[in-house]
Amino acid sequence: MPSVTIRDVAKEAGVSTATVSYVLNDSRRVGGETRERVRQAALRLGYRANITARNLQASETRLIGYSWRPTPTEQFNPIVDKFLQSIAEAAARHDYRILAFPSMDVHQELSAYEEMMLIGQVDGFILTNTNFDDERVLALVSNHFPFVSFGRANQDWDFLWIDVDGAAGVLEATRHLVSQGHLRIAFLAWPEKSQTGHYRLQGYLNGMEEAGLAVDTEWIQLAGNFYEESYAATQRLLALPLEHRPSAVIASSDLMALGVLNAAWNGGLEVGRDMAVIGFDDAPIARYMRPALTSLAQPVDKIGDQLVSTLIDELNGQPIGERQVLMQPTLVVRASSATPYSDRS
Amino acid sequence: MPSVTIRDVAKEAGVSTATVSYVLNDSRRVGGETRERVRQAALRLGYRANITARNLQASETRLIGYSWRPTPTEQFNPIVDKFLQSIAEAAARHDYRILAFPSMDVHQELSAYEEMMLIGQVDGFILTNTNFDDERVLALVSNHFPFVSFGRANQDWDFLWIDVDGAAGVLEATRHLVSQGHLRIAFLAWPEKSQTGHYRLQGYLNGMEEAGLAVDTEWIQLAGNFYEESYAATQRLLALPLEHRPSAVIASSDLMALGVLNAAWNGGLEVGRDMAVIGFDDAPIARYMRPALTSLAQPVDKIGDQLVSTLIDELNGQPIGERQVLMQPTLVVRASSATPYSDRS
DNA sequence: AGGCATAATTTAAACGTTTAACAATGGTTT
DNA sequence: AAACCATTGTTAAACGTTTAAATTATGCCT
Known part of the structure; x- marks a missing residue:
């Protein structure tokens, strides 16, 4: 005082x-x-x-706004805290801080962005969960307000983003399964409108084609990002006649993979021997599942780091090296897919 | 611009x-x-x-600082994102925002607090993981800087805190197990120096005493907050002679409970029938474990809410109703402890 | 008509910095 | 000896608000 x-x-x-x-x-x-x-x-x-006085005089805030959609209780988002940590640390290294504001629905979120932009609460934003026709991207671009995004939007929109190459990741997962001897591989997909889900599915299709394996339409199951739906979808897969029944499942997230694991177990299968399962995200629990889950790890730290430094370059009017960056996930092989599979059909 | x-x-x-x-x-x-x-x-x-100008003139920032220790990759902190969300939403309702800064070690954290205090970056702080002899509490109190804490420190320190009544929670868990017919109940404890761990252990001891059950010294196993240690501790429990071997285990966290689950399963036991297990935190995955895990849920939303409004009252010089608050966790009973147990020893 | 309370508006200071423009000083060059 | 320059320091404006105090306008009462 x-x-x-x-x-x-x-x-x-x-x-x-x-x-x-x-x-x-x-x-x-x-x-x-x-x-x-x-x-x-x-x-x-x-x-x-005093930092407020200094900021006023410099007309900046050295604050970066970051908002995220709260995860429903029945789901979990395994990377939100790690991501926040990584951007906050990266920001601190440049003497910036993160202002965190969650927002319930899309409209509330948009108006929160606009408000903060107008009153000058932050110098820039970091977006996540960016998607097709993202209103936030539109609003920020048209206001010429600095921001970077974790995730892509429409192909022809030019803005700063970094994304994980989901297609490449799932392609690698598919190859891995093929090399283990699997011929019938199923994929648990996210809804159509999800950009991220779309790319992951594409990786699966590419992998199957590359291996010369025909894809049974039943093998692609839509399951939102929900455990229950994923569980039910797996039951449908297991109910297929033997010669159509997949011996491996790739899920679009670890939460979904967990549904697969439990459905398979309850169906009398031993995952790792009778069936292979691969998830996405490499959540902390992946290694503790029964069996330990093979999964695709996102380089969260690297992403956070680069998002922040790109944003800060933009704030300082420095030229940006790559305006769009795709980063490779890495396949972490664990017991759920580690046993070579000899087809018994 | x-x-x-x-x-x-x-x-x-x-x-x-x-x-x-x-x-x-x-x-x-x-x-x-x-x-x-x-x-x-x-x-x-x-x-x-413009908010900076307004803040300068009002000499406030309407920002609340919140820092947390990053979770090691092999662990998980199931409530950090939910907690952040809850304080951020509560703050927004009062027109405050959350400034999030993670900090590696204790000393870095302390100096971060001091720096932010001095340059007037925030109006107050929310602490978490508060513990015995917490340096942050000492520093803030002696500077008369406003803050609230999620978690207690030394008994005789007077500052604003809210905590979950871990003792009451574990007492309830113990009663639940006793009512299911368990006589030999083990407890997986955190290290001595953890205040939170201490209270949880105390709840167990109270419960056993209340039920008139003698506690075998082997039943209390120290296991940090680690999966591996917890797994090993469980193996030690299972290696006990039959008449000493516990039929139920209470773990100080869900991560530890997961270690118990897996160790029991690998030891040929079916949890839910042969053995009961209870965790703490009610992490999102608890319901998806095999079997679904009984756990103690912390009222994170309520805690966040009240922490924020208490802090804001303090900032405005309003009188604080209760300077210290204990909130009750609720036992969520699932399959891992739902089957009545008839002792077969 | 003068006095006076009340309402409406403006002036100017304040919040705590940074920084462009200016002033003083002494030394060097022509 | 005058002009010039480099160095060091000060003055004052600026960043964009809020607000206490001063000023002006308005209407009412005697």
Whole structure:
């Protein structure tokens, strides 16, 4: 409360406030003796420049806004905290901070962005869960407000984004299964309108084609990002006649893979031997599932890092190297897919 | 960038900036006709008051600092994102925002707090993972800086905190097991120095005493908050001679309970029938474990809500109703402990 | 008509910095 | 000796609000 201002320091050192500012910020030559006197005075009084005043004068906030959609209780988002941590640390390295605001629905979220933009609460945004026709992207682009996005939107929109190459990841997963001897591989997909889901599905299709395996239409099951739907979808897969029944399942998320695991177990199958399962995200629990789940890990730290530094370059008007970046997920092989499979059909 | 200021509005409406401020903030009577003119002008220009300037003048930031320790990859913290969401939403309702900064080690964290305090980056803090002799609490208290804590510290320190009554929770869990017919109940504890772990252990001891059951020293196993240690501890429990071997295990966290589940299964036991297991936190995955895990749910939303409103009351110099609050966890009974147990020893 | 309370509006200071422009000083060059 | 330059310091404006105090306008009462 009794905070000490630059004026107090100036008085204490017997100089003007300008001199104090110059000394403390090293922004101009100052005589050696004066410099020392100012430093001593500042130290003695425990002076630290008030950040609000500094921000006002610089017309910036050194704050980056980040909002996310709360995860429903029956789901889990395994990377939200890791992601937040990574952007916050990266930001701190550049002397920026993260302002976190969750937002319920899309409209509330959009108006939150607009409000914060107008009142100058943040210098830029980091978006996540970006999708086709994303209103936020439209709004920010048309306002020329700086932002970066974790996730792509429409192909022909030019803005700064980084995404995980889901197609490449699932392609690798498919190859892995094929190399283990699997011929009938199923895929649990997200709804049509999900961009991310779309790419992951595409990776599966590419992998099957590459291996010269025909895809039974029954093998592609829509299951939202829900455990229950995933469980039910697996039951449908297991109910297929033997020669059509898949011996491996790739799920679009670890939560869904968990549904597969449990459905298979309850159906009397031993995953890892009778059936292979692969998830996506490499959630912390993946390694503790029974059996331990093979999954695709996203390089969350790297993504956070690069998102932040790209945004900050943009804020400083520096040229951006790559305006769009695809990062490769890595397949973490565990017991759920580690046993070679010899077809018994 | 070409942001419109209060001066622009004043000019547009042909009045002074003071009048504009009065109208827009409704902080003083203004003539009906003028009021309307100002409103129109503000609307026409799309004016929104700059928040940094407002904050400087009010010498506040309307920001609440929140820091957390990153969870190691082999662990998971099931409530960190839910908690963040709940405080951010509660804060938004009062027109405050959350500034999130993770911090690696204790010392870095402390200096981050001090720095932010001095430069006036936030109006107050929300602490988590508070523990005995917590340096942060000491520092903030001695600087008279406003903060609230999720978690207790030393008994005789007077500061604002809310905590979950771990003892009551585990007591309830113990009673539940006793009522299911269990006589030999084990407890997987956190290290000595953990305050939270201490209370949870105490709840177990109380429950056993209340039921008149002697506690075998082997039944209390220290296992950090780690899966592996928990798994190993369970193996030790299962290796006990039959008449000493516990038929139920309470773990101090869901992660640990998962270790128990897997160790029991690999040891040939069917949890839910041969053995009961209870966790703590009611993580999203608890319901999807095999078998579904009974666990103690923390009222995270309520806690976040009340932490924020208490802090804001403190910031506004309002009297605080309860300076210390214990909230009750609720036992969510699932398959892992739902089958009555008839002792066969 | 003068006095006076009340209402409406403006002026100007304040919040705490940074920084462009200016002034003083002393030394060097022509 | 005058002009010039480099160095060091100060003055004052600016960032965009809010608000206490001063000023002006309005209506009412005697």
